[in-house]
Amino acid sequence: MSRAGAHRSGVPGARRPRADETVPGELVVEARDLALRFGGVTSLDGVSLRQRRGEILAVIGPNGAGKTSLFNCLTGAYRPQQGSVTFWPQADRPTELVGRRPHAITRLGVARTFQNIRLFPALSALENVQIGTEVRQRYGPVGAILGLPHARRAERDGVRQALSLLDLVGLSHRTHELAASLPYGEQRRLEIARALGTGPSLLLLDEPAAGTNPAEKRDLAGLITRIAGTGVSVLLIEHDMRLVMSVATSVVVLNFGRVIAHGTPGEVQRDPAVIEAYLGVADDTGGDADGADVPAGPGAATRKDVR
Amino acid sequence: MRRRPLLGAIALAAAVTLTAAACGSDSDGGSSADGKKTITIGFQGVLSGDNQQLGLNALYGVRTAIAEVNADTSSPFQLKLVESDDGGSPDQGPTAAQKLIDDSKVVAVVGPMFSGATKASEPAYTQAGLLSVSPSATNPALTTLGFKTFYRVIAPDTVQGKAAADYVATVLQAKKVYSLDDKSEYGTGLSGALEPELKAKGVDVTHDGINPTKDYTSEATKIIAAAPDVLYYSGYYAELALLSKALKDKHFLGKIASGDGSLDPQYVAQAGAAAAEGTYLTCPCGDANTDPKAASFVASFKKVNKGAKPGTYSGEAYDATLALADVFKKLGTDVSRESVAGAFGSVNFQGITKTVAFEPSGEVKGSNVFVYQVKNGAIAVLGNTADLIKS
């Protein structure tokens, strides 16, 4: 991981989250005071954050700082013991997310990718994205079996949308290939396409650049910017500081399950607390809350990584 | 993955085994070498599953009868047997019956054995005009369902139920009876026939049902708590044996009684002589093992069936087969499905369990119900209920 910039000493920046400066109507998501504990391990300890609509917000922090836990709370994979998450699918419709099941949250408009890619490996690229595009479709088994007109129409729409999304992430040439057979970088992009298929207004990307080469990283930065350009807010976990600096409009820094800084990329880079966190963590290689980065599914223990 | 070749070989071996097994047992000799006419009869019964032993009892009885007929030099024909397994279940019944119907040589069938399989199979027999003589299906309704070619050499539950009730109330002088059935078709049929008869005689009846199990511990406690004079178990010997053991362990003071399903030497063997001692068994049949008249049957049964002893339904199956042979003899050269089905109703044959003769409905005539008791570790006949009640 790159910590470029974090070494540079700088002017003491704003240490308090500055989200309170935003006008509420502009928010897309607001988390208040989230706390998440596993047995004796605290992985989130009163985390609050706000994201404006259309913004690309990056969450950074050392390993085990609670970034993925935060994602899991936002998407319903974990239920925090404390705190709330409000999401505005539209500006005038605040919706509480805590307590909803992940698929319901996705349908509200919060989509995500996983740190360790979780595609449907034996399905084709197209089918992977189709599953995303079809979440809002209504037709049921009877429609499917009888081939009723509305079902066929929905089916065609789903395919068309999926194809255009594959085009957006540059995977048109892989349409009918198995997800598992794609190279790593392309799997990352396919996962993004699948998430976009659900029609999100907030997209959560968990280390999208992990394991990709520099050229792919550049492409990825372009892709993220393009996505934000279509009006989708992006919440991004990333270790690659160059990527964060190039795309993020603001940055939140987590350490030990707390927000230690919040601001523009430049401000955060100069924040002494951030610098200390990164330097301090270099010594004890951040093993404070391990396991918290992986959603605790039945497969979590052995499915360390897809590759 | 690594050991696929080895495991592949095992698969192949299994396949070969299957084929070898399939070919291996194909060779049962059709022996009609001495110029005699061969008449084929079928057997449909429960040859697999939990009740397989009952099926084997009957099948061995049929085989014994056939061996006797074939060994008899004066017999004008040889008998040949085709077996068909229905697993005792209604699903398999029609297929098993159809197999015998398809075999155009089969002129009569001994079976089906269980009432459920009978209900499922008889429509096909009726349609084919093929005679079927059940050695063991006791459901009273069977002769009222319009099965035209159905006969049975065993009395329906109602006959046994009534006689057993008479005996229990009059001879055993029970004031309180605990009637327990095994929730099988047979068991519920028998207890259903017994209980009204008992109540009609003013006996206090407690009913309970328990699916066949091995653990009768708490059931024994329940029975003892009810303190009946007689426990009447409607079910088979395997369960009665366990129940008797459990009751003995808990020092049950009443008498144990049961029906024809328990009239089997295995009952004593499995319960142990001590636990089985004194048990009364009713049966609308003469028991081959205890009846001196049938000594020769027991001997030839053992000879034919590698030492196996006759059990529940062996005698009935034997009688049914010999009754068929009797009809064949009378028919002479004209042995066909039609002629056999037509002639069987008027058969009158002295069997070892009873005189085989039928009412027009297909019900066996004037069945006597006998009572047996386990004495000194063996089942001994006490006599006909009618006689026992009179005396």
Added chain:
Amino acid sequence: MSAPPAGQPGPGGQPGPGGAATVPLRTSGNPPGSVDASGSAGSSGSAGGPARPGWHPAVLFTPARLRQLGVLLLVGVLAAIVTGPTGNSDKPLQAAKDSIADVRIVLYLGLAVALWVVLVLGAELRGALERVSAPVRAPIGAAYGRRGGPIVLNLVLLAIAIVAPLVVSTAAQQSMVNDIGIYALLALGLNVVVGYAGLLDLGYIAFFAIGAYTTAYFTSQTAMPWHAPFVLNPFFVFPIALVLAALAGVILGAPTLRLRGDYLAIVTLGFGEIIHLVANNADNITNGARGAFGVPHLSIDLLGIDYKWGIDPLPYYYLLVVIVVGVMIAFGRLERSRIGRSWAAIREDEIAAEATGVATLRMKLLAFAIGASVSGFAGVLFASKQFFNPQSFSLQASFFVVAVVIFGGMGSRLGVVVGAVVLQGLAFYLRDKVPPADRYIYFGAVIVIMMIFRPQGLVPSRRRRREIQLAEEGIGAADSLGVAPTGGQQ
């Protein structure tokens, strides 16, 4: 499968055709096999290079090879015991002793040795076999692989299904209805649960019972003590049973589908037993063990068509063919719809599916309900065809349907139907060939062997085969039961 690299006892030990034939095969299949069998000799020849060692006894008799022989001989002895005489408890080991002392043991041991030799020479043989069978398999494979191509193959199969009963005995026809037809239908329904949603339902036959008893309730005043105040034609019961069974599926599934996969199996097993026991015990409602006699046969009197089904199995067979084909087409469409894709997603990665907006619980419940409704539908057919009692709904029947689905190939519609044909055909064939009670020994063996060698089934669906392959490589999953119990082998 690759060549055991040890033996090259072919003509003169030439690396030529044999080697050439096996190398491409290796790429298509699995990682090189028999590492265990002859690891020492493996390195030299495994690359398919020219310098293979010739046939040599030392290579032949490596410990691994000898162990292989030992295992095969054991299997041979076991086979002799399985096919040998039946014993009894007075002399518990007598039957086994007799089987081993019998001359047939020579046959089995001979077979074992022969097999071992074949294995040692396996690669060449396999290569040759593939070459011989390739021309036969290729067109079928190609035909089935192409989109639209399967139509021809399916039509051929359909033609066979139509003609087949005409050339067999009536007993076989009877079996084709009771055993094959009904079980094919049941298997198609269970396939939705097991094959599509990746769940295990061990109480599936309970819904069959619900269908059958529903039929008895509505169509006859005499079959059960408890009956409807009116009488319906069994045809009208089809939709009722469909809905009732689906409803039962939802009622059972809604609280239980949250459970871990193998718990679900146990709960459904318990449910199946409860239904079975209640049917058997409730004398005043279902007529208990005496069963329901007198459900009328199907009949049509509509639009000038007046037909009555009867004892003759053939009309039922053709009705079943129509229904089975209809269900196959319907489920094919379902599989290719968003619903089918959601199920695939759930199987392969439930967490990701949930995160992609798939309502996993609801989709599982849907699979459960659809499977149940097919079972209920089959129950109506069964009840109208013939007498039934609670014995027909035993746990063994549930296990058997599962076996049919797995054997045929989970997730493959054609596969499960073929599974029913083969397994029930085997049962029908064996009924006269081996002691009837021994049939299940062979059944058990076939199932275990199938799981070891061909977990994807006889006619696997392509998607399922890929999933199993990938799952075995540690990518994704192939069912919804959670992680494989490998004890951390990966």
Added chain:
Amino acid sequence: MGFLDQFWQLTIDGLMVGSLYAVIALGYTLVYGVLQLINFAHSEVFMLGSFGGLFAARGLLPDDGSVPGGLASVGLVAVGLGVGAICGGLAAFTLERVAYRPLRRRSAPRLAYLISAIGASLFAVNLAGKEFGRQNVDLPDLFHNGTVFSFFGADVSTQSLVIFAVAVAMLIGLDRLVAGTRLGQGIRAVAQDADTAVLMGVNVERIIIVTFVIGGLLAGAGGFLYAMTFNASYSMGFVPGVKAFTAAVLGGIGNVRGAMLGGLLLGLVESYGGYLFQASYKDVIAFLVLVAILMIRPSGLLGERLGRAA
């Protein structure tokens, strides 16, 4: 006669049967703890063990049908337990080798294990039926089964005492083994996290096979107790198997003490239930308990982990 009059007798009956369930349940629990796998064929291990023990004890009984007493009885029970355990262990070992290991090597999907186990179970049941006959096989009394003492008017027989004592001894032995030995450490390590256990040098393959064998030993010994109390038959395994599984789930599968608690509770529930309702609903009660437990508290009464709770 009211329920309360019989309460203590029913309790004793229930505890006796329950301790048999508990012993079988231990096998399910151990294997589940280590592999997260329900060993569906465990009931057949139990069946084979009970045949083994029964035949061994019967072979040593005097021919004249007399009931031995004193030390001879103790010896016979010990031999039966030992041979039963060995047969069970062997059966479990074979089962693991044939039906599970090939699948584990390929990391086959979970469904495959369940199916494979069902196949193995069918095979074993019917082969046993073929070899030993399909009749029930009775074991004559090994000791005089008198009343040892009475307890609120309920008789405690020698038999129930023997069963209870052996079952408790086995439980304590297993509990010590898992909690206090190196082997137990290995088992717990694998149960908690097999991957990490591998890294720490635990031979997982060996632990798995040992776990199966221990489960088999217990089931085999339990099988002998069962055959001694009731009798043996080829299809005997299924019902106690399901009951024992229920017991394991009830107590918290993967938890050794939970299995014991679950077994005893289930035995009691069945005993009371069979008295209060028609006895044929006894099995329904057991299944209802199972379904209810899984829905209300799927982790069981004492919680799940073998690693933690043992």
